[in-house]
Every structure is written in C-alpha cells, then in structure tokens.
Amino acid sequence: MAWFSASNQSKALRFCVWWTVMAYAVFYVIAWMFSWSIMNYFLSENLQTVFFIWAIFLSLVGFYDIRQKKHGILRNYPVIGHFRYLIESVRPEIRQYLLESDEESVPFSRVQRSLVYQRAKNLPSEQPFGSIVDVYAIGHEFLSHSLTPVSRNAPETFRINIGNAQCARPYSASIFNISAMSFGSLSANAICALNAGAKRGKFYHDTGEGSISPYHLEYGGDIVWELGSGYFGCRDEKGNFDPTQFAEKAALLNVKMIEIKLNQGAKPGHGGILPKGKITPLVAKVRGISMGQDCISPSAHSAFRTPLQLMEFVQKLRELSQGKPVGFKLCVSRPSEFMSIVKAMLQTGIYPDFIVVDGSEGGTGAAPVEFASHMGMPLREGLLLVHNTLVGAGLREHVRIGAAGKIISAFDIVRASALGADWMNSARGFLFALGCVQSMSCQNNKCPTGIATQDGERQKALDVVNKTERVYRFHRNTLLSLSEMLAAAGLAHPGDIRPEHLVVRVSEVEVQTYADRYKFLSLGELLAGADVHPFYRDAWNKASAEAFSV
Numbered sequence: 001m002a003w004f005s006a007s008n009q010s011k012a013l014r015f016c017v018w019w020t021v022m023a024y025a026v027f028y029v030i031a032w033m034f035s036w037s038i039m040n041y042f043l044s045e046n047l048q049t050v051f052f053i054w055a056i057f058l059s060l061v062g063f064y065d066i067r068q069k070k071h072g073i074l075r076n077y078p079v080i081g082h083f084r085y086l087i088e089s090v091r092p093e094i095r096q097y098l099l100e101s102d103e104e105s106v107p108f109s110r111v112q113r114s115l116v117y118q119r120a121k122n123l124p125s126e127q128p129f130g131s132i133v134d135v136y137a138i139g140h141e142f143l144s145h146s147l148t149p150v151s152r153n154a155p156e157t158f159r160i161n162i163g164n165a166q167c168a169r170p171y172s173a174s175i176f177n178i179s180a181m182s183f184g185s186l187s188a189n190a191i192c193a194l195n196a197g198a199k200r201g202k203f204y205h206d207t208g209e210g211s212i213s214p215y216h217l218e219y220g221g222d223i224v225w226e227l228g229s230g231y232f233g234c235r236d237e238k239g240n241f242d243p244t245q246f247a248e249k250a251a252l253l254n255v256k257m258i259e260i261k262l263n264q265g266a267k268p269g270h271g272g273i274l275p276k277g278k279i280t281p282l283v284a285k286v287r288g289i290s291m292g293q294d295c296i297s298p299s300a301h302s303a304f305r306t307p308l309q310l311m312e313f314v315q316k317l318r319e320l321s322q323g324k325p326v327g328f329k330l331c332v333s334r335p336s337e338f339m340s341i342v343k344a345m346l347q348t349g350i351y352p353d354f355i356v357v358d359g360s361e362g363g364t365g366a367a368p369v370e371f372a373s374h375m376g377m378p379l380r381e382g383l384l385l386v387h388n389t390l391v392g393a394g395l396r397e398h399v400r401i402g403a404a405g406k407i408i409s410a411f412d413i414v415r416a417s418a419l420g421a422d423w424m425n426s427a428r429g430f431l432f433a434l435g436c437v438q439s440m441s442c443q444n445n446k447c448p449t450g451i452a453t454q455d456g457e458r459q460k461a462l463d464v465v466n467k468t469e470r471v472y473r474f475h476r477n478t479l480l481s482l483s484e485m486l487a488a489a490g491l492a493h494p495g496d497i498r499p500e501h502l503v504v505r506v507s508e509v510e511v512q513t514y515a516d517r518y519k520f521l522s523l524g525e526l527l528a529g530a531d532v533h534p535f536y537r538d539a540w541n542k543a544s545a546e547a548f549s550v
C-alpha cells in the first residue's frame, strides 16, 4: 500500500480530477475561439459539448469544495471526495445484497429473514442437504425430541387465557401476536395490513404508544391498547392522563386488553421518539400533539411514581375499561426494582393480569445508539427474573407473562416458553412479513417498502390486500411449524414446554438442559425466606413497595 499512501500525500494527485476537468473546459473554450479541429479526431462534436458542460459543472463543484468549511475531506479531495459520500449512501445495500454472510445478524441474518419471507409467501421452508448450523458451537441449543412423538395439534388451539380472578372480561389470546408498533412510526397501509392479518388469523395487534388510529379499527382485528408515558389518545393539554378519554376508547369492542408501557428494550429509561418529519396532521390528531417538532414522550409516567401507585393505576384502568385485562410492559432493569413491583402486588392484593417482558435486543423506530446497544436486560435474563420472582412470591398463577425480543421462528417461541413465557410477541418478524428489507431507515421517513414512513407516495407501494395475506400466513406457518416441533417432542401445547426439554452446548464436550443451566425458584421460595438463592434473596431484601429504586 506504499504507493497509495505516497499518492495520498501528493496534492497534485488529490486535486488531479478537478484540475483535469478545469483544463478540459479551458481547452474547449480556446479550441472553439480559434476554430481548432484537433478534438474532432477523438470525439464527436456532440460529445465534446456534453463533456464541456460536465467539466464546467465539476469545476464549480471543485471551487465550492475547497471553499466550504464543513467537510475536511472535500477540501482535501475536491470533486473525487464526493465518491466517498456516494458509496457510503449505498453501503448498506451493497453489504446486504453482496457481502453479508447467511448467518451474520445485522440485526437479523439472511437466514432468519428468508424464513419469514418464505412463510409469509407460503413457500416451502424445508432445508435440503442438512443443517448449515454448527451443532458443536458453544451456545448451540436444541429441543430434545421424544421417542414417542404425539400427533400434531392444530395451531388454532395454541391460545392462552389472560385475565385473573380480579378481571371481569378475560381475553383468549393466540400465543403469537404483533408487538407494539405505533401509527406514526408505521404507515397507515402497514397498520391496516397488520390489523387485517390479525383479524384473519385471530391473533392480536398491539397499537404501540401512538394511540388508536382509524386504521386500527377499519379491519376489526383484536387490539391491545398501549399507554406510554405520553398518554397519547387520552391526555389533557398538559400531557397528563385523562380518565374520560381513556374510558371512551377503552370501551371500543376491538380493544381487548390495556398495556401500560413502563419502557421498552431498545431504549429503556428513555421516552418514545417520533421524529417531526413523520408527524402528519392525522398522526398529530390521533396522538393529541402538535406538529413541527419531534414527539418525545417523558421517560417516566406522571400517573404514578411508586410501585404501590402503579398497582392502584392498574386497578383504576381495570375499572375505567369495565373489566378488561390490564398489565404492563417493561424491559427489566435492576432486579430489586422489579421485585419492588411484586412486593406492591403482595401489599395491595392487586394483581396485574399480565406482564410483557421486552429484551434489550428488541427493535424500535428510533433510539439513541447507546441505549439500543448497551442498556437494558436481554430477554432471556429478564424473562427468567420475572418468572422466578412471581413464582417465588407465590403470584405466578395470577399473572401471565408475554415475551418479546427477536422472536421470529418456532424455536424462538420454544426457547421463551422454556424460560417461563406464556405467549410471545414479534415486531420485526411481522415487518418482514410485510416486506421489510431491513434497510434500517425507520426514522428518516424514507422506508423503501412503504412500511415505516408517512410519505404518501412511498406507502402506496404497500398493497394492503396482498400484505394482509402475508401477515396471516407468517403467523399461521410459524405456529404450524411449532405444532410439528411440539409433536416430535411428545408435547401437546407450548405451555407444556419445560426447562428440561431445552438443551444448550456449554463446552466442546458438555451439554446441559435449561433446568441445569438456569436457576428456577420453587413456589413461594422468596416468602419462605430460609434457603433462598443468594442473588434472589439479596435483591428481594433490597426491594420496597414504596419506591422503585432504593
């Protein structure tokens, strides 16, 4: 590379393109003035003129480059420096289509995406010639099959009742649903296709924190209404929770459950973000916000400040919604903070109907980079902590647990079930079903597939009828595949999956079941006090129902 660094140091070489185009422009003018015909030996007259126009344009670009102060690269490399920006702008596409390996996760691998595309299109997803996965790699996991497989159960039977004895109108949910993604973050057509797919497949569609738009209601699919800290759709002019507006919308027939969003895995401790470029008049109206500035919801709720108040809020929403199941979604933070909530359940006797655990690997429309990569507990650890704490406090039978975080295949469902989840949600899985190509442009309103944009032209590309079918098929084919796995393992329902059914390779010569790998508490262990696992005991002793953080 010595020749490259030498040329890089030479100003003549760095400026050569700019100087060459200027020289051509000057020569063209002189040749024209003196009627020289030398150029005609090399180029036709038309081509000479085209080159001249380009030469003038690039000469001006070069002058601009050396005078501007924003980009050092352009001052040092006039004209050719622009190639850097050009190539960078198409880098994700070049990488995705030409360079990325099948197993590389960015954040979903080609293998994962192809699986969703195949299922959504009803194409066969069978693997010829054997697995491409290294089954001896540390961390490799598998479900142990049975020598007495049973016959397959229909995917329609994979449902779970949500709503404990304190809930007047329990809901029977599919064990696989569309995770929270708001109108605003997603286009109207995307919301329509998701909701219509949910209706067709009898699963639910979570509104996300952007409230209930007309598109959530048009096709009649079941809705879980998510309330974030901005209380969009039920807020007063100061942004506080408004019970009257809440009761009105919660009464809608399609609204089956209410989910209080404490935070989400991709940006825990940070409010929701909707860039102003995506706030149309309708998005603003649905949310009850103004246009022209980014919509950033507060990082904490104003309707409650302590775990005890959270339980009272759960009860209040139950009453206002006339008995619909009420729960909350969170990415687990400090163990003692979650345990504070469980202590508040014990103290008040109010049990939320469900908790959705979101992993830090979860997706988002827009999040600060550090939050997305280095904050929040990953799904497996968070889920286990929530499951164990509820079991240890003797409350597990009252509270159902949902899980989200890169769950797109039947095996992902099996894994989360083994760690204690009753049902699973997927956000990006359903985006792939809609045709998402992982261009990662959800935040700039330029989604190439019309899914995560409010640009009217772009979203026209998303055909609702066609994509409804894909959403439905992805859900159905995933559950069909799950039913095959369960049958081969001798199990009837995802609820039968136990930690001992799942095996993980922990070294070159050793595998362990999840039952051996992870610590599972026994019923009421935290309350009994005596032989509690030290990690759980210490966190439990620290926790207080009076405050989240002590």
Ligand SMILES: Cc1cc2nc3c(=O)[nH]c(=O)nc-3n(C[C@H](O)[C@H](O)[C@H](O)COP(=O)(O)O)c2cc1C
Residues within 6 Å of the ligand: 179, 180, 181, 182, 185, 186, 207, 208, 209, 210, 226, 261, 263, 264, 265, 272, 329, 358, 359, 361, 362, 363, 364, 365, 404, 405, 406, 407, 425, 426, 427, 428, 429, 442, 452
């Ligand atoms: C485009 C997009 C928008 C999202 N909007 C919300 C939201 O409004 N509220 C929320 O709780 N989570 C939101 N999420 C997070 C998902 O609901 C989910 O918790 C997370 O992405 C994990 O699921 P995944 O790994 O299947 O994508 C969003 C995710 C995506 C990709």
